[in-house]
Amino acid sequence: MTAVTVFDYGFGNVRSMVRALANLGLDVTLTSDYRTSLEADGLVVPGVGAFGACMTGLKAVGGDRVILDRLRAGRPVLGVCVGQQIMFDAGHEHGVETAGLGLIGGDVVRLDAPVVPHMGWDTVDAPEGSVLLRGVEDERFYFVHSYAAADVVPKAAIDYDGSSFELAPLPTVNDAHDGPAPEKVTWCTYGNSTFVAAYERGPLFATQFHPEKSARAGAKLLQNWVDVL
Amino acid sequence: MSLAVRVIPCLDVDAGRVVKGVHFENLRDAGDPVELAAEYYRQGADELTFLDVTASSSHRQTMVDVVSRTAEQIFIPLTVGGGVRTPEDVDSLLRCGADKVGVNTAAINDPALISRIADRFGSQVLVLSVDARRERGERHTESGFEVTTMGGRKSTGIDALWWVKRAEELGAGEILLNSMDADGTQDGFDLEMIRAVRSEVSIPIIASGGAGKADDFPPAIAAGADAVLAASIFHYGKVTIGEVKDAIRAAGYDVR
Numbered sequence: 001m002t003a004v005t006v007f008d009y010g011f012g013n014v015r016s017m018v019r020a021l022a023n024l025g026l027d028v029t030l031t032s033d034y035r036t037s038l039e040a041d042g043l044v045v046p047g048v049g050a051f052g053a054c055m056t057g058l059k060a061v062g063g064d065r066v067i068l069d070r071l072r073a074g075r076p077v078l079g080v081c082v083g084q085q086i087m088f089d090a091g092h093e094h095g096v097e098t099a100g101l102g103l104i105g106g107d108v109v110r111l112d113a114p115v116v117p118h119m120g121w122d123t124v125d126a127p128e129g130s131v132l133l134r135g136v137e138d139e140r141f142y143f144v145h146s147y148a149a150a151d152v153v154p155k156a157a158i159d160y161d162g163s164s165f166e167l168a169p170l171p172t173v174n175d176a177h178d179g180p181a182p183e184k185v186t187w188c189t190y191g192n193s194t195f196v197a198a199y200e201r202g203p204l205f206a207t208q209f210h211p212e213k214s215a216r217a218g219a220k221l222l223q224n225w226v227d228v229l
Numbered sequence: 230m231s232l233a234v235r236v237i238p239c240l241d242v243d244a245g246r247v248v249k250g251v252h253f254e255n256l257r258d259a260g261d262p263v264e265l266a267a268e269y270y271r272q273g274a275d276e277l278t279f280l281d282v283t284a285s286s287s288h289r290q291t292m293v294d295v296v297s298r299t300a301e302q303i304f305i306p307l308t309v310g311g312g313v314r315t316p317e318d319v320d321s322l323l324r325c326g327a328d329k330v331g332v333n334t335a336a337i338n339d340p341a342l343i344s345r346i347a348d349r350f351g352s353q354v355l356v357l358s359v360d361a362r363r364e365r366g367e368r369h370t371e372s373g374f375e376v377t378t379m380g381g382r383k384s385t386g387i388d389a390l391w392w393v394k395r396a397e398e399l400g401a402g403e404i405l406l407n408s409m410d411a412d413g414t415q416d417g418f419d420l421e422m423i424r425a426v427r428s429e430v431s432i433p434i435i436a437s438g439g440a441g442k443a444d445d446f447p448p449a450i451a452a453g454a455d456a457v458l459a460a461s462i463f464h465y466g467k468v469t470i471g472e473v474k475d476a477i478r479a480a481g482y483d484v485r
Contacts, residue, residue, distance in 0.1 A: 015326050020304055049351035115455060117353055117402055119433050121233040121275055121485040140233055140485045142306060144353045144402075190232060213306050213328065215270075 002229055003027040005040035007066065009057045011047050011082065020212035024223055032061040041229040043070055047082030051091030051108060051147065052098040054082045064101060071103065071158070072165045076203045076229055081145060084199065084206035088149050103167075103204055105153030106196075110146060113191020117146045122209075124197040126186045131173055131228055132198055132205060132221050133186055139217035141197070141209035143188070148195035148208055152185050167202035172228040233485045235275040235456035236446075236473050237308075237435065238463045240265060243282045245291040247464070263298045269463070270303040272470040275485055277303065278331070278405075278458060281311030293325045300326025310358055310405075316345050323350065331405060333358040334378045337385060337392075340399060347400025356435070357401040361389035361422060362409035374422060381409035389422075390429050397430045404430060405458065408438040415441025415462070418449035427453025443472045447480035 006017050008030045021028045021044070029036055037043055045067060047054045058064055070077050079087050088100045091108040100108070111118055121140035126133035157164040157180075169181040181202030188197035188208070199206045205225055211218035241248040246260045266277050277299070281292045289312070296309055309322050310331020319330050332355060336342050346355050364375035370388035377384060393404050406426050408419030418439045426434055436454035440446065446457050457477075462468055474484040 013323055013326075013328055015324065016300065016304075016328065019301060019326075023304075048353065115431055115433055117433065118232070119353070119403065120235050120456065122231070144306075146352070213304060215304050218304060 001025070001027045002042070002226055003029070003040045004042040004044060004226070004229075005029045005031060005037045006044045006046065007037055007063055008032045009061045009063050011049055011054045011057050013048060014046050016210075017044055017046050017080065017212045020219065020222060024219065024226060026226060032063065034062055034066055037066045038069060038075070041076075042226065043067070043075070043077045045077060045079045045083040045086075047080065047084075047086060049082060051082060051085055051093050051100070052096060055086055055091075055098055055100065058086065067101060067103075068158075068160045071167060071203050072160065074168050074170065074203050076170065076205060076225070078225055079206035080212070081208060081210060084196070084208050085147065085149065087199070087204065087206050089153075091147065093147060103158055104149070104199060104201075104206075105155035106149045106151045108147050108149050111148055111190060111193045111195070113193060115191075117144055118148075118190045119144045121214075122188055122190065124186050124188045124209075126198070127184045130184050130186060130198070131200055132207065132224050134224050136217045136220045136224075139214075139220075141207075141211065141214040141217060141221075143190075143197075143209045145208060148193065150193060150195050152183065152196060152199070154183070156180065167204055169202050170228055231483055232455075233275065233483045234450050234454075234477050235435075236273075236470055236477070236484070237276045237278055237456055237458040238269045238274050238470065239278040239280060239437070239458050239460040241280050241282050241460060242292065242295060244288050245295055248282060262295050263302075265464075266299045267302055269470065270305060273474065273485065274305065274470050276306040276308065276456070278308040278310065280331070281309065283311075293321060296322065296327050297325040308356055310356065315342075316349050319346050319350055319354065323354065329354050329356050329403075331356045331358045333360065336396070337376060337378060337387065340395065343396055343399035343401055347402070352400045352402035352432075355401050356403045356405050357393070357396045358405040358407065359389060359393060359396075360407045360409050372425065374425060377409055381412070390425055393426050394429045397432050401432060403433045403435060405435045405437060406454075411439030412437075414439050417441065417445040418452070418454070418457075420448055420452040423449055423452040423454050441467075443468045443476035446473050446477055447482065450477065450480070450482050
């Protein structure tokens with residue numbers, strides 16, 4: 001049975017994610033334990049609330065180390081909502097800049113739209129060959145957020161622990177390349193903002209929307225992810 | 230394509246049972262909120278709202294159980310309101326599977342509760358529920374719209390437009406606007422009130438009160454609502470979620 005850990009660091013409606021994954025027939029563990037999180041077939045990093053608070057909470061239980069150690073070893077990670085945002089270089093909330101994990105180049109900024117938060121079911125623009133969106137490219141997903149990554153700046157290597165590493169292609173994904181894995185970015189447009197709705201690069205996966213709250217389309221997306229674990 | 234208008238059925242729950250009459254022939258137990266929630270999920274509801282109408286402390290555990298069992302089988306956002314007085318109440322509802330909480334009277338008595346909840350859990354969990362009506366008498370508010378409590382029975386003297394603006398500043402993520410003038414009439418939503426609130430806040434508005442038929446919904450969206458909520462007309466089987474969505478789509482808005 002495929003084992004997935006939902007990383008528990010006090011942020012996010014983690015129960016919903018645990019239920020959605022359990023509903024797919026997975027062995028789901030909710031924990032912040034380093035070894036369990038490292039050894040699981042897949043790690044989900046949820047996140048709700050403020051970017052800065054999430055980063056602080058994540059680091060307090062060693063979540064940054066778990067995520068980076070997994071990715072360096074080519075083990076899949078899925079960040080959701082603020083769990084996606086913290087994968088970027090930095091977040092800007094209420095005029096305060098907080099450093100993110102720096103796995104994806106770019107900053108998280110406030111949405112520019114007449115009505116914020118962006119709350120509800122929206123369409124996305126998925127790239128060719130997206131693993132996550134396969135078969136659900138035309139479905140709507142549930143978003144609830146006031147901030148998002150407006151851009152993706154190409155990044156060759158990730159600096160970590162005094163050295164650097166590249167995100168290698170996943171062997172379970174067919175279009176394996178030599179060298180670093182290609183980036184696949186799914187976009188969403190709301191008001192005057194176009195932002196990252198989902199991101200895939202080798203073992204790193206992330207969504208701004210909530211697949212665990214996106215009914216059947218969300219379940220399919222999670223299954224797509226589980227299929228490459 | 231743009232953001233879909235959300236269609237939200239609301240279930241009034243008292244001591245673990247749905248209060249308003251429900252007429253679905255295919256349900257084994259139409260008074261069971263969990264079974265009804267699952268039926269609305271199948272019909273394509275975009276979110277669900279539970280309102281704990283008594284919300285006494287003795288029934289709190291019953292509601293936690295209802296929410297927990299519902300969250301096991303429906304994978305759309307779930308809002309729970311009624312009797313939420315402290316951040317600890319919010320915490321216990323989120324832990325059992327709610328995604329958002331509705332706050333009403335407690336925030337009127339203590340507006341700082343809004344920021345305490347928003348600071349701890351994020352604005353997106355906080356739906357400020359506002360029961361408003363027109364007050365044109367001698368003691369009328371500046372805008373003519375007044376906030377009420379006790380299901381419209383108790384006057385607060387607070388200007389409803391001032392209150393929604395204040396709530397937005399304090400960190401409310403969404404406004405559930407229930408017109409006490411339109412509620413129960415089935416004559417359509419209170420468009421004037423929706424327009425007035427729309428001009429005050431830039432957070433999403435859920436319009437509630439007055440829906441009697443599918444064609445009542447599109448004008449509420451035209452007036453500025455981002456989502457529409459109804460109870461009786463869905464429960465009595467007068468219209469389905471699908472029929473409401475068809476009417477909204479026919480009027481030129483996106484639905485899921």
